Amino acid sequence: MKLKAQIVDVDTGSVHKILLNPVDITHLAMFAGERVLLKYRKSETVAIAESTSLVDSGQVGILNEVQRELHVKDGDLVEVSSDVKPTSIKAIRKKMDGLALSGEEIHAIVEDLVAGRLSDIDISAFLVSEHIRGLTLEETVHLTRAIAEEGEQLDFGTNVFDKHSIGGVPGNKVSLIIVPIVAAAGLLIPKTSSRAITSPSGTADTMEVLADVEFSVEELQRIVKNTKAAIVWGGSLNLAPADDLFIQVEHPLQIDPRPQMIASIMAKKLSTGIQHLVLDIPTGEGCKVTTMEEARKLSRDFITVGTELGINVHCAMTYGSQPVGHAIGPALEAKEALETLMGGGPTSLIEKSTGLAGILLEMGGLAPRGVGRKLAKDILASGKALEKMRQIIEAQNGKASILPSEIPIGTHTSILRAPSDGYVATLQNRALVRLARAAGTPKFHGAGLYLHAKVGSRVKEGDPVITIYSETSGKLRDAVDVAKSLMPFTVEGMLLRTMTDTEQYSH
Amino acid sequence: MKLKAQIVDVDTGSVHKILLNPVDITHLAMFAGERVLLKYRKSETVAIAESTSLVDSGQVGILNEVQRELHVKDGDLVEVSSDVKPTSIKAIRKKMDGLALSGEEIHAIVEDLVAGRLSDIDISAFLVSEHIRGLTLEETVHLTRAIAEEGEQLDFGTNVFDKHSIGGVPGNKVSLIIVPIVAAAGLLIPKTSSRAITSPSGTADTMEVLADVEFSVEELQRIVKNTKAAIVWGGSLNLAPADDLFIQVEHPLQIDPRPQMIASIMAKKLSTGIQHLVLDIPTGEGCKVTTMEEARKLSRDFITVGTELGINVHCAMTYGSQPVGHAIGPALEAKEALETLMGGGPTSLIEKSTGLAGILLEMGGLAPRGVGRKLAKDILASGKALEKMRQIIEAQNGKASILPSEIPIGTHTSILRAPSDGYVATLQNRALVRLARAAGTPKFHGAGLYLHAKVGSRVKEGDPVITIYSETSGKLRDAVDVAKSLMPFTVEGMLLRTMTDTEQYSH
Structure with missing residues (x-):
């Protein structure tokens, strides 16, 4: 059907989107979130349709990414048709059903991802299917190549x-x-x-x-x-942009499928032209890989x-x-x-x-x-x-002669001390990360932690174990609060928690 | 962290959304698409954070759904914190990993869905996991109850x-x-x-x-x-709104997991107060259920x-x-x-x-x-x-004495005729649906198809098999085009397709 373009000056970041009135969505025999084919003069593109009554029936709201492809102006008539089922969508469905994908199918997924033709729903479906069904090494190689090929390729020669x-x-x-x-x-x-x-x-x-x-x-x-x-920083080089798009969906899902991790790392190496x-x-404990067996399998x-x-x-x-x-x-x-x-x-x-x-x-x-x-x-x-x-x-435009003492460190500090005599039994990665983030890292470069003792160190009651550094008193307060609720270290023999809500650490 | 509210007058439909500058997203140690807890005076709510440079660092863009919960105004300071992991998100992850969910966990998913606390990424992850892992009948019962309880409940008595x-x-x-x-x-x-x-x-x-x-x-x-x-129409009664929200994601994925189908239908019956x-x-062939064995299992x-x-x-x-x-x-x-x-x-x-x-x-x-x-x-x-x-x-405010002849039918018609003598071998549901939709159904009530012959009917070359009705000549043209590219019926003995692109049916 022909709809009148209404330019909506919004960037989605990557996804190609248009807006349709719910009546026209019904009329196109489709659902919001599905794809449409858009034709205007000699240009055509695929976009994901969102349903909204902000756009009148008979109109199509064109967001910036689509406008740049079609070169339409307000009031131009755009041909909109539904029933667009790209190879990538069929491939995602295939992986959902536990079947192996061909190189062509995997390339179609990555290509459509980068071209903004996959919605959050589609990307989530692919990653969850991969998490549950896995990928063969052959599929992983295809995925790696596809991710690398969709971005910039560097060449530093043959022995990199x-x-x-x-x-x-x-x-x-x-x-x-x-x-x-x-x-x-x-x-x-x-x-x-x-x-x-x-x-x-x-x-x-x-x-x-x-x-x-x-x-x-x-x-x-x-x-x-x-x-x-x-x-x-690799981020300014447009290496493997597909990888970032995958990560943006992996994180809310809190999944990191192994084949995706391998493809993510190896694609960046491939596009940087690395050979060794x-x-x-x-x-x-506390790492992405917890056992030697798992580490060996991942290495292989x-x-x-x-x-x-x-x-x-x-x-x-x-x-x-x-x-x-x-x-x-x-x-x-x-x-x-x-x-x-x-x-x-x-x-x-x-x-x-x-x-x-x-x-x-x-x-x-x-x-x-x-x-x-x-x-x-x-x-x-x-x-x-x-x-x-x-x-x-x-x-890289820095001061070559810089001395360690010239590096500015946060001036707001607090010391977490050993609550009893003994050996440091644990320093928990995840708790330390949260503590350092609360103190202001990575935004404030001077924020962070200094560990006076490591696992196995002998400490006496009152010895400093961790110094927290912040650039502001507010962030320091945040960090001290986090230290109270988490347990970034334990000393063998210390009371882990008493039943009243007293502080764990003295400051 | 405290951020300055900037009201963004946009309805998302259901999802509770806020907008954050990428810098603040990093600072909150979170990802776009993850949830934040928002506090303003005595109100608090959970919303999904989108990343956009349209909002300055230090500000939080508040969309209408969230504004209605927090009652904030432009410039008010809102406390925003990350690391919000609702039960529903943990439960979706559990289902992803193939574990059975408790009634409490399933209720949490449906409650958060209706409250707009689940993103497309989350809903897709749940449905794909359900599609792959399945639900037990116990889980299906919990899902049905949860869907029914989140909407209006009708009561027509005891023998309905x-x-x-x-x-x-x-x-x-x-x-x-x-x-x-x-x-x-x-x-x-x-x-x-x-x-x-x-x-x-x-x-x-x-x-x-x-x-x-x-x-x-x-x-x-x-x-x-x-x-x-x-x-x-059930749509105006607010029965089981969760069901519609699930369907909006099932459709783009082209999946209809059996437990979801059962819960969808039974939840609406439960909330309508049906007993029989x-x-x-x-x-x-061409139905949702293709074999008797499958039908028996679904019935059970x-x-x-x-x-x-x-x-x-x-x-x-x-x-x-x-x-x-x-x-x-x-x-x-x-x-x-x-x-x-x-x-x-x-x-x-x-x-x-x-x-x-x-x-x-x-x-x-x-x-x-x-x-x-x-x-x-x-x-x-x-x-x-x-x-x-x-x-x-x-x-229901209609004309009680209406006669069939008084019902207006589309006046633009075209007849699809048998291309050869024989028996009608197939009338394909999916092709007929597309043909009828092209003719203008359901938007144009007078549009549709009339089947002169059914499967097994004896037809002679040139006999009418299907009449297409449209309310406009444009829609009729669309339908005739669809009829040419699809094959809504076959007559035993007819040529299915020749190698040149000639028309299948005479008009």
Whole structure:
């Protein structure tokens, strides 16, 4: 049917939407939320129809994304027809029913997702079906390729290295140590990383304390050419935009189907042109992966998918039940990383960083098997990694000579102390994340936590265990409230909770 | 965090929504599409947060549904907090993982659905999980009760009868014959019915040709008191609003999980106060239920759920592979029903109507088992059903004495003729539905189809098989186009399709 266009100046972000009067929806023998085909002169596009009485019968409300495709003006007649059933929708239904999808079907889903032809209802249906039914490794490879192909593709040549963590452990600033070690050894490592979504600090947030992280593709190419390395935010490069669209629906559902996790990570590696990847899989209580068996299975899947895609993947299962190092939060983590590069730093951070860097050095043929870690430690101790980091900071418009003491940290602090003598029994990742977020991370770079004791440390009653840093007194108050209701650490022998609502920790 | 309210004068229909700037979404450690708790003075409510840069950081865009709950004005400070995980969301996740839900959990889902606290993402996740994992009969009973309890509850006393069809067969105007037969026998049958959603005519659309169908609860009570019967639209009575909200998501997904179908139908019966129900299950190729085995399983489930709810259910599997009677479309069906009540009408319609009415008469103790159909036929033949129908029409503000010839039918017609000699082999429900919709049903009451031949009829080349009726020449042209691309009937021996794109049917 022909309907009169009424331009509605609204951006949906990605979904292509039009508005129809309920009467016309009925007349088109369709439902709100279903797709229509729109034709105007020589242009046509598919959009999702919403029902609203804001638009009169006989009219079609055209939102910005659709207007840009059809080039219609107010009052133009647009041909609207229903009964549009794209391949992607049939494919989602097929996955719902437990059938395997062809590469063509998976590409259709990702293509329609990026083109704004899938509604929240459709995306949710796909992810829930994937969560329940799973994907074969063949489907996962197709999904990875499809996600990578829908975005920008970078090319840094033929021998490109990278390090990635599946996430979930706070304080994991290892990239800021691994990247300069590996680049100092002569390997190319253009690290694109993410900002914190639900964590206290993403690698991009931590690096931003020391230098800029938002660059165009051309600027990134220049930085990598000069320094053999980079630590930048991937978000400004339009890599794998489909991945972000999937994540926007995974989060409200609180699901993270394994094949989707694999495709998400590997697609970004594929589109960054990586050939050699060390993948950190933090394992243990409070991590995404809790058992070694699960970690081994996931590793095998990553390696298989990598092989299909021409990426050489080495998985490293690491201890993930407590934070890495002592610092949590952008500035505190940047400071700890810089201290480590300058010859200080906590053992757990040095060991994890040089262990992972060593694997990359071995993959690059710079050290025989089993000797990579030693080489990484030598490079770190020699000061060459620090020198390389200063080059990277300079190339990314930071102050190359910055000292740890020059990094501003939140001035509003509160100390959580041991309520009794004993050993620190647990430091709970999830509670620490909430505590750090309440203190203001990642928005306030100076906010965060410093852990004076780690699991196994002997403490006496009254010893400081955690210092909370905030940039405002209000955020500090929020954090102290969260500390009271959660239990970010336990000391063996301490009373876990008494029946009256007294405070757990003294301040 | 406290944010400044900015009233956004938009109705979402049902979902409670607020708008937040992406910066504040990050700061709240949440994702767009997740829920927030809003507090203003003594009011609080839960809403789904959408991310948009239309709202500045520090502000919260309040849509109408939320404004009505919080009574905030522009500039008021609203406390917004994240990490709201309602029971319903945990329950949906549980069903996703294949676990059975408690009554409390199912009630939480339906309550949050009706209160606008579930997004499309959540509702899709629940329905897809239900489609894949199924529901136990116990869960189905809880779902039915929850859907019924969230809406209006009618009470017509203790001996209330009803007839329902699970749908899917065009031309099924049997309610217009069953209701007056049963009421003429003295049983109470207040039939609430639906308008067409994807079919050419719902019972409410067909009845609307003869009388009004939209009434308040009080008016319905008065009509039923006077005539022992009614044939009205259920939509104006606010019965089981949750059901409509589920259907709005089921349709774009093109799924109709069996437990959801059972709960949908039985909840409406529960809220209409029905105690005795005959349920028509059209079975066969082109129906919702294609095999007798499936029909028997579905019948058993309906009966079990009915028993739990105190509703005596009798299921009747009927032949559903072709339309009932000869007429499709509101006016054509009303005309055929009236002719049948006046002593004419096609055998298939008489047999199906009196068969189902007979079961109700037996359930009501008015005929011994096996004799109900005969009694129903006697009542139909006696003219008492016609008399009762005229009373119902009058009570619903129609013209009691209306004759079939007075019902206006579309004047633009086209005849689809047999392309060869032979027997009509198929009349395809889905193709006929699309054809009738193209001709203008249900919007144009006079539009529709008349089937001159049914499956098994002997036709000669050139004999009329289907007449298309439209109210405008444009709609007739649309229907003729649809007839060319679909194949609404086949004659044994006719060429199904030749390799050039010639027309199938002569006009």
